[in-house]
Every structure is written in structure tokens, then in C-alpha cells.
Amino acid sequence: MAKKAKRQNIIYHIATFILGIIMIYPLLWMISSSFKENADIFTTMGTLIPPKFTVENYIEGWKGFGNVSFATFFKNSFIVAGIGTIGTVISSAIVAYGFARIPFKGKDLWFTAMMITLMLPFQVQIIPQYIMFNTLNWINTFYPLIVPKFFGSAFFIFLIIQFIRGLPLELDESAEIDGAGRIGIFWWIILPLIKPALITASLFSFYWTWDDFLGPLLYLNQATLYTVSLALKNFADPTTITNWGAVFAMSVLSLMPVLLIFIFFQKYLTEGIATTGMKG
Template sequence: MARASMTKRKQGAAWHQSIEGRRAIGVVLTFVILIPLGILFVMPFIVMVSTALKPLNQVFAFPPRIIPETFQWQNFPDGWYGYGYVDFSRCTWNSLLITVNNIIGNLFSCTLAAYAFARLKARGKNFFFAIILATMLLPNEALVIPQYVLFHRFGWLDTHLPLMVPPWFGWPFFIFLLRQFFLTIPEELVDAAKIDGAGHVRILLQIFIPLSKPALATLAIFAFIGNWNAFFGPLLYLRTPAIQTLPVCLVQYQGAYGNTDWHLMMAVATIAVIPVLLIFVFGQRYFVEGIATSGVKR
């Protein structure tokens, strides 16, 4: 009996060691894969900052140096104010104006649409929701010419309207994100609110929106990053330099004959990316929580 008991203990210890060994190997493999991938994704940002701190004669030096021999902090004010015909302060204000407007517009329109698709009982709502999702399959390039013709007939070209009006009519991905999150809110809360005499507006404002802060924060982060970094739309619709956005203004550093001040261009690009980094660093908790819970349906 004692010998059998010892045998079982040895087998249990061996099994436990085997499981721990597999876990350790899994952790090691995870780090072996993720660390190179992390370096690969961070490398463009490192090169951008490194170039922003170099003099022009060291930008293409061989062998390349990640850490400059001397840090040229003067590149940042020179890049920002160096091109007299490019008002980067004005370009930054234009980007901020469009971005804030589009965040508010997406939050307003997508919240209403998502609540309707998640909670209202209407015939055919799933069909229309499927149509909205189907529009995500269309590449943006296929819509460029129809949108351009439409905005031209409206007289909106060379204004901010083509960039600021559409977000007030919803965005398919954001509607899908919020709808999935709204479906996780218990039906009992809605029933209790209805018993107390609450209508849909009160239910949305007092129950859904307070409980959906992670998803709303995720939407705001996505909208901020997408609109702050937007290049194609502003390049297509904005011609007057006074109304152009920051990414379009950066193109002014690219000379027609290859004479590009890369160190100054990277300095301004580094300044432009700082708001995105701050938004993501301070909002990453809501970002991860919103993405993790939006795909769960109770």
C-alpha cells in the first residue's frame, strides 16, 4: 500500500513538472516571437526620432547610427518655423478642429444608431444592419470618384465640409463596435427602467452611456488617430494652404527635385505624433477593455 502511494506521488510530481516545463517553454517561445516583432514595429518610430535629432549630413551616413553623435535639438524649432510659406501652427489648428468635430460627430451618430440596432424592436433592423456591415467591404478607392462628384455639386470642395460632415451620419465599424457592447448590458436593467417610466432617451442617457465608457473611449481613440493622421482626404479636397491639415503640410518638405530636408521633416513629424502617443498611453486601459468586451454577447 505504501509503495503504491509513493508511486502515485512520484507520478503526480512528474506530471506537475511536465506541465510546468511546458508552460515555461510556452513563455519563452512567446517572448522569442514577440520581442522581435515589437522591435520591428517600433523601429520606424525610432528611426524618425533619430533622424529628427541629426544634422542633415548624418541622415544618410554609412554605417547608419541610431544614436546621433550630437543631438540637434534646434531641428524642432527650425522645422516648425523654418518654412515661411508653411504655417504649421495653422495646419495643426485645422487638424485639431477637424478631429474634434469628427470625434463628437461619431460619438453622437454612432451611439444613436448602435442603440437602435441593439435594443429597439423593429422589423428588418437586422437586414439594415447587415447592409451597413456590407459597406465595410467596399474599398475607399471605389468611393473616391462618387464622393468627389457629390461634394463638387454641393460646392464643398476646398472647404472642411467634406471632412467634417460625413462623421455626423455614422461610421459602420463604430456602429458595430457600440452595438456589440450594448448587447452585453443586462436586459433586466432596461426592464427595471421601463417599469419606472423611463423612455428610450432616458435609458440611453442614464444606463447605456454610463456603462459604455470603455467602448466610447475606444471609439474616440480610433476616431482621433484616424482623423489626426488622415492624409488622402485632406489632400484630395483641400487646395488652399490656409485650410490644409498637418499631414498635408508635411509634404511641403519634399522638394520637387529630391532636395528634401529630412531632418526637419522628421522633427515636425515627431511633434505631430506626440498627441497620438499621449492619447493612446492615457487611454489604453479603456481601449483594451472596450475591444475585449465588444465581442461578447450575453
């Protein structure tokens, strides 16, 4: 019996592992192609091991296009995703505390409104938003991508609310008896305790902003302002593309921040999705 269970166990692991490799094969193929010489990429598609290992694609690709290198695109992406993430996490935490702990008039109404916005298609908002930002002369600036983030994001507010609800109410109450006000309780008691939720929210926010394509497509029309995702799209323009190796190399680089976050903080991401049922 034990022997049979052990064999079943081994079969399970082998099958799960092989299927897993098939699942991530496109990614592996992309990485391996980025290290192949251009002439080899399409003739040796069947093998993951480059016949002649080269980093030339990375050097060529990094030069970018139109005299703008990928250094600029990465800098832009880090600015937008970095500032946006800070703004969204701080504002979401403040709002979450209000919803989770303070009884006030009209709370249920606003909370319901917020939950409905989670299901709202972005299409009904982008046209007036575009007109608004256009009127403000914000086209070709990072403002349309960053400023709205400072008003909290329903997803993260909800995530943090759920987390705060798990904290014992006695903490707030005893602080109140000691004479602390709401702001004091939030700052001294709640904020230090919700760090895990803030980390999860930061990771998701950074990852989604980094990946965002439509926002930069609408608001950034100058190559010097392009984020990585928009730059990559133009870099890989099917009508002019000649250097596939460079495209693969820059594609891999563009995924690196997200992959690194995933490798180091996997637990925060997968548990965040499982507990809040976040999008995908």
C-alpha cells in the first residue's frame, strides 16, 4: 500500500511539473530567443538552448528608436508606476480606515457606490476623462496617469478594509480611552498593523501600472515620454521590424520588474488574489 502511494506520488509530481513547463514554455522560448543570434532565432526554434549565446540583442535593443533609448522608457515607467503606487496606497489606506472603523452618516451608501465602481467598464469614463485632461493641457504629461491615483483605488480600499476588519476593535477602543483621536488611532495603531495589506496593494499597484498600455497610449504621444509598454509596442511595429532578437530582448527586460516582484513576494500576490478575489 505504502509503495503504491509513493509511486502515485511520484507520478503526480512528474505530471504536474511537465504540464507546468508546457504552461510557461512561451516564456522560456522568449527568454532563450533573446540570447540567440538573429540568424538562428527562426531556424532553431525547436531548441531552447542558443547555438551561439549572445547578449548582442540586449545591447542593440537598449538603443531604442528615434534617438530615445530604453533607459528613458524605463525611467518613465518607474516614475509613473512608482509615484502612482505611493499615491494610491497612501490614499487607499486612509479611505479604508474611514470605511472600516468610523460610524458616520451615509457610510453604507458610499460604500455601495464604491463597490459598484469595481464593476464599471472603463469605457464609460475614458472619453470625458480624456476631454478633461485635454482641457487642462495635460496631454503629453504624466499627470493623467498619476494624479487620479492619489484619490484611492476601490480595489485596494476594499483589500485594506478587509484587513482592518480582522484587527481586534479593542485596540481602537483602548487608544480612545487614552484620549487618542481618530487621526491618532489611524496613524499610531492601525497603520503599523496593516503593513502586510499595504505591501500587497503596493505590489499589485506597481504591477498593474507597469503593465498599463491604454493610459500611456491615450496620453503620451512623444517618444521621450513613452513608458516601456508603449515603447515596446512601437519598437515591435510589424511593418518595420527587422531585428527580432532585439524585440525579444527588450520584451524580456520589460517583464523583469514584474517577474522580480513575483519571485520575491509571491506569497503576498497569490494570497492577495485568493482572499479578495481580485481581477485577472
